[in-house]
Amino acid sequence: MAHPSQLGLQDAASPVMEELIHFHDHALMIVFLISTLVLYIIVAMVSTKFTNKFILDSQEIEIVWTILPAVILIMIALPSLRILYLMDEINDPHxxxxxxxxxxxxxxxxxxxxxxxxxxxxxxxxxxxxxxxxxxxxxxxxxxxxxxxxxxxxxxxxxxxxxxxxxxxxxxxxxxxxxxxxxxxxxxxxxxxxxxxxxxxxxxxxxxxxxxxxxxxxxxxxxxxxxxxx
Known part of the structure; x- marks a missing residue:
């Protein structure tokens, strides 16, 4: 049962809800890391010290920010698909x-x-x-x-x-x-x-x-x- 001024999810009462809470925390940490990285890049680009040709025109950086989002999506998709299959499983209900x-x-x-x-x-x-x-x-x-x-x-x-x-x-x-x-x-x-x-x-x-x-x-x-x- 939720209580006043509660910020998080309700306490899990089933194994599936426990998995959903773990996935929520997992995805939230990834979002936090992405936000931190983007904020760092913005600050670095604003600074004239880091605004140079290497940052603005670099094949290596373009490769990294193309591959990195794909890796992040895989890290989110795999546990998500696992939970979806767990939720659909109905094995000999009592x-x-x-x-x-x-x-x-x-x-x-x-x-x-x-x-x-x-x-x-x-x-x-x-x-x-x-x-x-x-x-x-x-x-x-x-x-x-x-x-x-x-x-x-x-x-x-x-x-x-x-x-x-x-x-x-x-x-x-x-x-x-x-x-x-x-x-x-x-x-x-x-x-x-x-x-x-x-x-x-x-x-x-x-x-x-x-x-x-x-x-x-x-x-x-x-x-x-x-x-x-x-």
């Missing part, structure tokens, strides 16, 4: 959940159970309990077992939505008539908050997402109680 976006709430269907489905609405501000987050709490949470591969099938019923949970490193569009999929593994128990990241209408900011990761035995107890209600 649980499949279908998330359907509506104006303006989410509904969840647990495909491995016959009658386990529910709608998830935002809790109005006046109904919040002490300690709950405004515009982020829902009446029913998407409960998943921790340390288990989870597959989420994402679609929409009316307009384009986007199912996004920053701590899990997931942001997937929910498109009517199309079934997108994403996968994640929660590395620790807890509640992870997200929101629809697509401008889907007047109440776009009032359809939050809450993913609650619990130990397997607690998930089994929760699923049993939900099936009894159904």
């Amino acid at each position: 649980l499949t959940v279908k998330a359907v976006g509506h104006q303006w709430y989410w509904s969840y269907e647990y495909s491995d159970y016959e009658a386990l489905s529910f709608d998830s609405y935002m809790i109005p501000t006046q109904d919040l309990s002490p300690g709950q987050f405004r515009l982020l709490e829902t009446d029913y949470r998407m409960v998943v077992p921790m340390e288990s591969p989870i597959r989420v099938l994402i679609t929409a019923d009316d307009v384009i939505h986007s199912w996004a949970v920053p701590a899990l490193g997931i942001k997937m569009d929910a498109v009517p008539g199309r079934l997108n999929q994403a996968s994640f593994i929660t590395a620790r128990p807890g509640m992870f908050y997200g929101q629809c990241s697509e401008i889907c209408g007047a109440n776009h900011s009032f359809m939050p997402i809450v993913v609650e990761a619990v130990p397997l035995q607690h998930f089994e107890s929760w699923s049993s109680s939900m099936l009894e209600k159904a």
Whole structure:
């Protein structure tokens, strides 16, 4: 969960998000080095001491500043492609959940159970309990077992939505008539908050997402109680 005046990314709750944070730091360091080099060259060129024929007309320098950007792009592209393939991998998921976006709430269907489905609405501000987050709490949470591969099938019923949970490193569009999929593994128990990241209408900011990761035995107890209600 983000905190006031936070500058960096949220704490990672999945292996993919950990990789994304490492890649962010890696790319940021490259940008910092490029900015420093460019600033040094500008200062050197302004100075009459370094403004000479060797700097202004040099085949060697032209070769360097042609090859160097290509090397930098490779250094950024390789880890980026690796993470893209990791995000697309879905190896024998233990649980499949279908998330359907509506104006303006989410509904969840647990495909491995016959009658386990529910709608998830935002809790109005006046109904919040002490300690709950405004515009982020829902009446029913998407409960998943921790340390288990989870597959989420994402679609929409009316307009384009986007199912996004920053701590899990997931942001997937929910498109009517199309079934997108994403996968994640929660590395620790807890509640992870997200929101629809697509401008889907007047109440776009009032359809939050809450993913609650619990130990397997607690998930089994929760699923049993939900099936009894159904």
